[in-house]
Amino acid sequence: MSCQVVDYETMPDPKRFNFQVRVEDPDFTDTGSVTIQVTDVNDNAPVFTPEYDTAMLTEGPNTDIGTLVATFTATDMDSGENGQFE
Ligand SMILES: [Ca+2]
Numbered sequence: 001m002s003c004q005v006v007d008y009e010t011m012p013d014p015k016r017f018n019f020q021v022r023v024e025d026p027d028f029t030d031t032g033s034v035t036i037q038v039t040d041v042n043d044n045a046p047v048f049t050p051e052y053d054t055a056m057l058t059e060g061p062n063t064d065i066g067t068l069v070a071t072f073t074a075t076d077m078d079s080g081e082n083g084q085f086e
C-alpha cells in the first residue's frame with residue numbers, strides 16, 4: 001500500500017478504493033473485501049475567471065444606482081454544496 005494524499009477533485013470516477021484484507025492465525029485465514037468511497041469536502045475556494053478584470057463606467061444620465069457595470073464569472077472545483085457560491 002502506498003501513501004499519498006487523497007484528492008477528490010483529481011481522482012478518477014468512481015472515486016473509491018477497493019482492496020483485500022487478510023487475517024490469519026497459525027491454522028486459519030480469512031479474507032475480506034473493503035471498499036472506501038471518497039466524499040468531497042469544501043477544500044477549494046471559488047475563484048474569479050479571469051482572476052481580475054477592469055470595468056469601465058462612463059458618467060452620464062444612464063448611470064443611476066443599480067446600473068449594471070460588469071459581469072464576473074467564478075468557478076469552484078468542489079462538487080455539490082461545496083461548489084456553490086454567491
Ligand atoms: Ca468550495
Ligand SMILES: [Ca+2]
Nearest residue numbers: 040041043078
Ligand atoms: Ca473538494
